[in-house]
Amino acid sequence: MTSPTCIALPKIRFERGFLAGRAQLVRDVVIPFQWEALNDRVPGAERSGTVNNFQIAAGEKEGKFHGYWFQDSDLAKWIEAASFGLATHPDAALDAELDGIIATIGKAQQPDGYLDTYIQLKEPHMKWANLFEYHELYIAGHFIEAGVAHFEATGKRTLLAIVCKLADMIERTFGLGAEQIPGYCGHEEVELALVKLARATGEKRYAQLAAYFINQRGVAPLYYEAELKRLKFEKLPVYFHADGWDYLQGSRPVRDLVDPVGHSVRMMYLATAMADLALALPDESLRKSCETLWDNLTRYHLYITGGIGSEWMGEKFAERYDLPNDRAYAESCAGIGLVFWARRMLDLSLRGAYADVMERALYNNVLAGMALDGKTFFYVNPLEMRPAEAKRRYDQHYIKTQRVPWFGCACCPPNIARTLTSLGYHTHSVLPDGLAVHLYADCRLEATMGGKKTNFALHTDYPWDGAVKLEVSPAQPVTFTLRLRLPGWCTAPTAKLNGTAVDFAAKVCDGYLYLAREWRAGDVVTLDFPMTIQRIRAHPAVHHDAGCVALQRGPMVFCVEQADNGAQLGQLRLPKNAPLTARFEAGFLGGALVIEGPGQRVQAPSDELYSTTEPTVTPATIKAVPYCLWNNRGEGEMRVWIRES
Template sequence: MTMTSLFDFHKIKITDTFFGDYQRLTREVVIPYQWDAINDRITDAEPSHALRNFRIAAGLEEGEFYGMVFQDSDVTKWLEAVAWSLSQYPDAALEATADAVIDLLEQAQWEDGYLNTWYTVKEPGQRWTNLAENHELYCAGHLFEAAVAYYLVTGKQKIIDISCRFADHIDSVFGRNSGQIKGYPGHPEIELALLKLYEVTANRRYLDLATYFIDERGTTPHFYESEYEKRGFTWRSVTNGPGWMFKDKAYSQAHAPLKEQQEATGHAVRFAYLLTGAAHLAHLKQDDARYQVCRRLWDSMVQRQMYITGGIGSQARGEAFSCNYDLPSDTAYTETCASIAVMMFARRMLECEGDAEYADVMERALYNTVLGGMSLDGRHFFYVNPLETAPVAIRHNHKYEHVKPVRQRWFGCACCPPNIARTLSGIGQYIYTVHPETLFINLFVGNTWTHQIDGQPLTLTLEGHYPTQDKIAITVDCPKEITHTLAVRIPGWCDNAVVKVNGDPVNHAPIKGYLHLHRCWKAGDIIEMQLPMSVRPVYAHPQVRQLAGKVALQRGPLVYCLEEADNGCDLHNLWLDERLPFTLISGTGLMQGKTLIQASGVRLRALSDDTGSLYQFDQPATEGESVALTFIPWYAWANRGEGEMRIWVNSQRYQ
């Protein structure tokens, strides 16, 4: 049996005050800014050359390839962001620009369907010779994702045709038949994209090809070894020593077949993209064994290797997971793309099972690391997302070489900015999950959406001021009465939620974090929710050695932090007394419209500037000064200049 997860999520109209502002920012600032970036028009920023590479590949210009092996994906992720934006804000001029880019892609495509500017311009004749490193299939995947989005929103076929020609070519090249390459990508992406392409085209070849790539990964004899030998034992990347990717197969989740893997390991984005495809495949095939593999690896990621911000990948080497409970704050890598991949993984797990844990994690990643990856002005970005910074140390200590204390205008490796843009533009895909008998409401993003149930339209209008305020209303409209189950999520951070239907309290217990409301729905029915957003101290597992004796604050889905702009420097000398009441205040300036937290604490000060030796047998004389600590939402840090920041604060409870 093959299911589908293709529903009209692109027809959701976002009315949310919070994400509505983000979508307007994306449309008015981010998409035009990134268009300038991929056209090399941003001064004092690393050049992109991404569109010029396509023009050279199409024979429209002379020149050499410039950029990363995956530079093509910056263009197709931008196209996907445009597509989702057009679903909210029709724009004839922007659509014409996107059409021109699609025409360029068509001109750069080979007769056999192949499309990749690195191999067209830089290494002709070397196609499919270095799958472990060179991202050909990764770039194909982002093209397919953009094609599906653009087709769904505009109805235009050309980019689907381009993608199908390329996918058909890939299907002829890879597989277990004689003459085919028995290989798979170094960077997963095409797996999840092929499944999207399958749902739009109903072409079974794409489902089978995705299944092949997922199942072939990590089998023996190992493909990377034979590929390495065929290249004459040459390796392009020498960042961590020649052949390090080949030697460390866990980096690419290729150390064992996926069904045998026991824990989250390797490059964090690759891991979550691969599991996104695997979970989607489990849903499409209604394969519980595949789902249980995904569940095991999900638990490893979430329960033992995820930051409070929804970030994954704690170490800079390999942008990878470390080991269980190794979650340093100051050197945290937590690439923005990795948290976007967590959202994608969670979305597909929700299709397999209506368990609010997946939506809780999806929400955690979205409201913290994903939003934090972009500045409030939409023109500066984080690739790496630390949970603690001390700029003076960053400037002098090489272990912080990957950490930036302020967001950057662009990157030579610019995967994150267009990934943020496509995620914010397409946020509607994450709000609901459709099961045959139940419609799950995952995120409380204001919207209006009509879903067909047994051929009858059911329109939901969700209103509120989440995540600032705790009241949500969901209004039903339908021409005929419809008997169905609506399941609303009770967030894991929320105690004492109150839910009413037409004013009557709902008293039954949630099932796996969702309150299932089964009834005959009629026009005008309303679900009212109150999700009390108290400020909650958060403590880490005792095995997280870096966080012993520390506490963090969370309100609703938002994680908070101290920043030097509000609290002065030397944040390590501040101690929070979480036993005293917290006060909510309104932010001003760049923090206007945001809810801040004031708390009681102590600042330790040395009684003398001259404390003697670096180490001594007598405790230096200090005094504790009572202070009011101001915490801001962590996603908004580094918008007021360079300064110290930290999420985890010393707790007076442990003094």
């Protein structure tokens, strides 16, 4: 499981509603589609080569390795997503497909446990020799996660045995012993995976191995410096740019990090592992470091959509407040990493602020990465799009003006799939004395409260409507505490218990409503989170957003698109006193809420590039749609931040 407080996936069912629809899309469409992509059977998509590489390494066919040195991880993430799908919705055909590819992986694994088709097929002399650049431990981490997910979903130990053999090999290879390598991976991932493996197997040594990787990282003398000399590199790769070893969080011990630095996905996986170990060991110094990093990330480096990592060169964090919109990187994988980290932080301290960010990233940045048909994807998630410029400018060459079926570097699509098939890990926590609800989605779940089986049914049309009804049905009367998140965006939440209003005065702590009592079958809690249209303004230091507002309703951030508002969206103005209305359109973008209101369009007084003449202003109707649904009607301009007049 993601954390020890997670509900086992078979115990929670999402059967209707917004998130349930996305999860079903992944099961029914995305997982089969991505399997075809991994097998190079999607016409018009970039070649993956991933399954083919394993078949070659297994001796099942002849050929040459295709792709990047991290290509194997795409398959691992797909296996994890498919396993999560099996956990909630058994599928004999998918189960058999997994058995087949796992058998191939087993044959590809070397006798000592090593597994990396790039090294095995292309550069066998480089085994563990280029840790800062190659992704051997990163790939191992993703396969370990897949092995744990497959075991927990099916009870089969086939893949679990493979990854335990791999982890044992890593344990023998890395450490401070005389015959060991005192290194660590350039792309963090194995650390959080080893904590999962320790939890699944009961082998604490795997968590200790994760702690070694965390504690050794950035310790002087730097392992990477010695490796660089041994490889005879004259300088670091160009994507390190001005960061040096900070690019991979390796210039100093992790407890000395204050701001998130370097490659954003690596930073998130590192922070997730730090939070895991802070809880598992426990380690108070790691907890404090996580809190410092979290506070500075959310204060200085977070897009309103929950995206992170604003610099394209190296896919990394930039300076504080440097959050450009049309050049935003905001990689889908980074947003997913933020969701993972936020969920772990909730285990360290039940603070609504962590769940607020988890919700913001999930509903906006992560969901924007996948089209409504489940067959095309974004890797990069800008907050402003002008297609002609994006296609022409080199500093936007990485931005796709429309989602595509697959990528040569396809880390994001299967990452989105595994996130949406494991929603139950993120929505709730089972605590020693009760249940915490972090994200509101229509679902049914079963958990043990005070030693007694207890069923919960949560009914809601969230995120379109803030009304929530929670039915509690214990097998017998039982005392426990129900903790219900009060979303940070809501200014006037209310609650009732069996029809009686709840006084929040003594029952709210750090953004959660605490209801401690003896619960009986038939008890009902109703919550109301009024969803008003909010105009959000950025800190003045974010100069990219000066004079602009973003529209938000509930957890959803909205944007304007060319399809509704015409071209040249930068010419739109939203008057400060303009009344805005929200309405739900059942047949629009799969059923979505839109925001409309009177605006203005600024037009040039002449063809002159510069003029002393005031521009003309004409009335215009502004229509905004949820950011996560943009670009589902063809190529066109898009803008989150609207100029205010």
